[in-house]
Amino acid sequence: MSPLNSTSGTTRLPPHKGSNSDPRNNSGNNSSNSNSGNTPSTRRHDCVTLLTTTLRTGIIRITLPSGEIHGYVFPKNDAIGPYFQAALHTAGTSSNRHIGDFSRYEDAVESLTRSL
Numbered sequence: 001m002s003p004l005n006s007t008s009g010t011t012r013l014p015p016h017k018g019s020n021s022d023p024r025n026n027s028g029n030n031s032s033n034s035n036s037g038n039t040p041s042t043r044r045h046d047c048v049t050l051l052t053t054t055l056r057t058g059i060i061r062i063t064l065p066s067g068e069i070h071g072y073v074f075p076k077n078d079a080i081g082p083y084f085q086a087a088l089h090t091a092g093t094s095s096n097r098h099i100g101d102f103s104r105y106e107d108a109v110e111s112l113t114r115s116l
Contacts, residue, residue: 048113060105062112071112072096073105084108088115 040051040063050070051063060073074085086108087096099115102108 048116050109050113052109062109070116071099073108073112075105076101086111088112 040053049065051065052073053061053063055061058075060075061069062071062073063069068091069089071086071088074087076083076085081103084102084105084107086099086102088099089096099111100108102111
């Protein structure tokens with residue numbers, strides 16, 4: 001399975017885990033492995049490779065191949081339904097800058113790749 005799906009010139013990132021774009025859904029084939037959430041997965045977008053790691057809290061950490069933390073995606077749920085907040089990490093500090101709220105995980109990750 002290729003981590004990049006191209007259709008007629010547009011780039012789509014596949015869902016992080018499970019079948020419904022919700023990274024907290026571990027209904028995939030690796031649900032029997034309790035440490036599978038901490039295994040980084042590689043995503044490519046416009047010649048940029050990003051590593052995504054789901055932390056124990058459910059937050060997805062986005063890192064560059066060099067190991068530098070680039071940002072975070074926070075899965076949220078409210079009365080309307082699930083959504084994802086993207087935050088850009090400020091290098092050399094422990095602070096993050098809020099980029100936006102997105103209804104799809106792929107859009108949140110794409111917003112971080114556009115900030116490179």
